[in-house]
Amino acid sequence: MRLFNVLYIVLWLMMGMMLLLSPWLFPWGENYFFLRYSWVQTVAGNYYVRGAISGVGVADIALGFWEAVRFARHERPGPGPTTLRS
Secondary structure, eight states, X not given: OHHHHHHHHHHHHHHHHHHHHGGGSGGGGOOHHHHHOHHHHHHHTSHHHHHHXXXXXXXXXXXXXHHHHHHHXXXXXXXXXXXXXX
8 A cells, every 4th residue: 555655646746747847848849739730739839828737737746745745644653542441
């Protein structure tokens, strides 16, 4: 279960980095759909659309960090709950 949680966190962080950076890199415009359909190239070339995609990437990175903190809090080994009996 720990491995699944770590892979889940890595997935969010990597997906966020990809969405954050890919709209601003050079190969963004050299895509099959961009070259085939001119309206897709027009929409995807808009800076507001690129910013929105990068914003989703930032949200994914934040979610990855939030999951990492949550995982670290719940997975700490320590003494179990104690009960007082009289």
